[in-house]
Amino acid sequence: MSDGDLGLWAIPIAMLGGAIRVSTPFLFVSLGEVLTERSGRINLGLEGTLVFGAMSGYAVAYLTGSPWAGVLAAAVAGSIFGLFHGLICSLPRVNDIAIGIAMMLLGMGLAFYFGKPYIQPVAPDLPSIGFGWWSDLPQVQAALRVNVLFLIGIAAAIFLWWMFRATRVGLIIRVVGDSTDAARAMGLNPAVIRTLATAAGGAFAGVGGAYLSLFYPGSWNEGISSGQGLMAVALVIFARWNPIACFWAAILFGGAGALGPALQSVGVSSGYYLFYAAPYVLTLGVLIATSSPTRAVTGAPGELSITK
């Protein structure tokens, strides 16, 4: 069966499949950022963590032959970056936004430095599950081949939502994020909790990077991420710091990211650079629509520097 039989239907099907494939790194990075920002700190350096996670995950998967060892390595590397970011930001007078930019640069530099030998070799892919068995169309089957990490991401979103809502740990993170003074009055140490939340958030971003290099696009190179980590930070504002909303936002952004390749697959070639810019334009549009000069964004943690 060829593309011609589906006609223009090929575009939404390719976009659906693309949204599922492209959204996973957005989902993981934004969940990590939710965890960090709910504790009252912002980590703009997740772009660098994502790239370093992609490199370390790919390298370890290649060396051990196991993609899951790669995912684990990426999570550990991400949490080290997060821990470092968290510790630096605990010092007085240090600007967390500027540190994020520096960590982005450092993470990418280290990833490119150590990743040079792994551009050629081929690492094993992460497994995926076909949910398209009911359809005869190969396009539908391809679109519904869902990676296991995507499902883990959904589970993590539900878990985080439940954690913030119903557990002691979730309450502690929310208190620290909303008021340093209240947290101190409760006998909590805000700096320690924020550092731990940043480290955990970094681990999520590292896993998102491992997905990039181990499944889609599925190889390691220096152009593997083009701002997904940064867009995920903006996406968190759009999702109002709610993990479940992060999932829907990630699907939306994934769909926008899949627009360019989907149009290309049906033969639209003119102006496709502009379609590749769709996720950035969408992110900017969402930021403009959801920000306000006069009031704090609804649902924003009170101690967050970016919305104050």
Add this chain to the structure above:
Amino acid sequence: MATVDQIGTSGRRSLLSPEGWLAALARRSEAVVIPVGALLAGLLVFGLFLLTQGKSPAEFYALVYKAGFGTSFSWQNTLSRTAPLLFAALCVALPARLGLVVIGGEGAIVLGGVACGALAGAVSGMPGALGIPLMALAGGLAGAVWIGAVGALRHFRGVNETIASLLMAYIAIALMNHLVEGPLRDPASLNKPSTAPLADQLRIGDIPGWDVHWGLALGIVACLLSWVLIERTTWGFAARIAGGNVRAAQVQGLPVGRLIVGFTALGGAFAGLAGVFEVAAVHGAANASLATGYGYTGILVAFLARHNPLAIIPVAVLLAGFEASSGLIQRRMDLPDATVLVLQGFVFVAILLSETLYGRLKIFAPERWGERA
């Protein structure tokens, strides 16, 4: 008021005594010693990193000196890379005085270059004395609109300027790829899609006797003018107040919105000029070579210079020297091209870490010299 007078007179009188000079020197040196110390600390940590990789830091820094500053040829290479860094750093430093962290200068550089390349066809019949200023105007305007929009979004919509400016840099690069491979493409450029090459009289030449294009001289002038603007004019004074405390500035009736849009637009115009020089003096046409990361290195330059336009000049020369030595380091020491990026990362983290030291070291605070530790 009495206390203010007391401090003023005692400070003046004590300047005449040797201890007074020492105290004044101690106070003044904080702003120099801490950043220089942080820079050295960053270089030291990077040296340790090289040791863990089995490479010699001494050899590395010797090669940087040789390739960046050792010969007249290496100086020429370094100074040509300095020019775009000066402009790119101003694009970070000017908004920073208002408390904004704008990191998307790369987008303004790219669009400034594309505007220059696009206009070059229309003005190809004009003499250089008329065409070059027109191209510079177009490039500066493109950059000013791009970064000025970031400032406007910040002020009128409350959009975070750091994220918005970086997103707009990605959008600018996509726009450039679209224009250079589509409507503006010169059919003769096969391997590397470019705009039509600039007519000969529109190319910007070298400073006489220097082998470095005029962008360097203009970049230095831009830094000097920016310093005067910030430190010696009422606009700069108002901007510094708004950067310190927006509410106070608004209560005083300062035009915060106009200041924010004006300073971001000016920074963007400088970055756009960097793109104009890259096209008119270096590449000869607008193409993907415009997006080589000068905008991102410029962020580091501005932070190292603590957003002081005068300090940007030496810092830009230093970092340009590091970038100029990248090729030689790759060949001689068998290190990947990302090595300089790692170095920049370490220096950047060190300089931000050092922010925590201001006002906490007793050696810079003469009034606390008598206290016990």
